[in-house]
Amino acid sequence: MATQQGAPSVPFLPDAIANELRLRLSPSARVRVDDAARLLYSRDCWPWLLIHTRAGRHSLRPPHAVVQPATIEDVQETIRMAAAHGLPVVPYGAGSGVTGAAVPTRGGLTVDLKRLTSLDLSLAGDGIARLGAGWVGGRLEHVLNRRGLTLGHFPSSIGCSTLGGWIATRSAGQLSTRHGKIEDRVLATRLVDANGDLRHVPTPHTDALPILVGSEGTLGVLVDADVVIEPLPRARRYRGFLARTVDEALDAMREVLQQGQRPAVLRLYDAFDTFISSARRATAGAAPSSDGLTRRLRAWIDRRVSVSEARRFALNAGAGLLRRTDMAPIALNRAADTLFDGCLLIAGVEEADDEHADASAADLFGLLGDRLDDLGTAPGDHWYAHRYDVSYKQSPAYDSGIFVDTMEVAASWDRLPHLHAAVRSALGDHVFVMAHFSHAYAAGCSIYFTFAGFGRDDDECLTIYARAWNAALAAAARSGGAVTHHHGVGLLKAAHLIDDHTGGGALFDRVKHAVDPDDRLNPGKLWHAPPFDEVRP
Ligand SMILES: Cc1cc2nc3c(=O)[nH]c(=O)nc-3n(C[C@H](O)[C@H](O)[C@H](O)COP(=O)(O)OP(=O)(O)OC[C@H]3O[C@@H](n4cnc5c(N)ncnc54)[C@H](O)[C@@H]3O)c2cc1C
Incomplete structure (x- = not known):
């Protein structure tokens, strides 16, 4: 394959093949070999590669070309061409994955499927x-x-x-x-x-x-x-409740699910995430500002801690994370442990009409109100109105030089408190960490850790990122948790799949060999990926 002058030293699709593919596809399909497209499609939203990108190392193994099919027949023709020329094929949705699953490992044709909107x-x-x-x-x-x-x-x-x-x-x-x-x-x-x-x-x-x-x-x-x-449901009822501890709220959640109730939302924030959520509520509508958060932290400390030394330490610690001092994450996490208590639970029902919503709400809020402090409708309504906001604050965080990521694990109810403590402790040696519990089932629940870290430069960020993830994945496996709940495996978690599915690799190989003997479809993924910290642009 040819290499474009001045472009990254990775091959692109030769003109003859690109033109033949264009001829075979429908008129509105596109075949792109320009550097911009190939670089753009060489990553998803996996933070490991975002940090590399910030450091100026842009691409792992860019695709030879990006194909944007307009019809199912276009997809078929693209795969046939790839087969004829021995090229891998990487399906690509919107690239929002956070594990590197859509990242090409051997180049090939990346197939952007967003035009298939029948x-x-x-x-x-x-x-x-x-x-x-x-x-x-x-x-x-x-x-x-x-x-x-x-x-x-x-x-x-x-x-x-x-x-x-x-x-x-x-x-x-x-x-x-x-x-x-x-x-x-x-x-x-x-x-x-x-x-x-x-x-x-x-x-x-x-x-x-x-x-x-x-x-x-x-x-x-x-x-x-x-x-x-x-x-569409026509009636919604949302409320907030406050628990003294995570365990107290988890017991209430388990009871709700095991009674057979199916609320729309049961979302429990640990004490630090509760504090951050309350800061978000207080600053809703305002531009994100570390000053605002620091003010909230100061107000919280004023209310709860009387020892002035502890106040000064904690304030420096909280602001330290936000302003990139060299305060150790372990100290920040301990400060959060001491300062914050009270866990917010958001609960909500959605039903076809008011009558059913009132009946479901009576069951749900009645049970929760018996066990936890009822905060009324305001926290629930606020959560519902702003439920997508936080996801789009990643870029400012990366611009400021820190990194942020999330880790979702799951376990049965009996293992959940231990899983929470073990993963939080493993992450907490390296990064500042908080968690919420959502996606609840009769048998168990998932835990969603959000963490932030920083280093003197991007290389140190990468070292810390790798240490944090490797420690956390090992802790999850040791605690009997699943290493993934809904973000998938990608390159990030592949080496730890064995902890979830002993013998799964052999099974996967048999299926893969039967349906894709030439390893053409998204090669080097799932059971075949190397440890993620060996993946470097
Ligand atoms: C801010 C943010 C918030 C997020 N919140 C959530 C959340 O609440 N819940 C959640 O589940 N995830 C969440 N994610 C993760 C991500 O959105 C999901 O993993 C999502 O399912 C990826 O969809 P995508 O179309 O972007 O897929 P991509 O990232 O493009 O691809 C992901 C994987 O799917 C494969 N793939 C894509 N399309 C096809 C296809 N048509 N055929 C075969 N394979 C295909 C790719 O090859 C790759 O392996 C979040 C991510 C971000 C950045």
């Missing part, structure tokens, strides 16, 4: 829609809502992620306690296989759907899916 609502009366895999969530909801319908899948990344990406990573939405994860919404899918053939899953004879969901582009390119849709 919409078949002929079975809407039966609660089924057939949707193109390229629908971006926010736009899809808008279109469905206009017809009084919803998919019920609301990830925080709803404005920048696709249906195909959700299915490929086993995504979870914010209201998953009521609607389930994406695997609970998908009934069937069509995919283009490694030979360019269109396949239906399931067939009357085999149901490969459970293997396909979460396969991260390694087994086929999803082109559309039959999903469960439902009428």
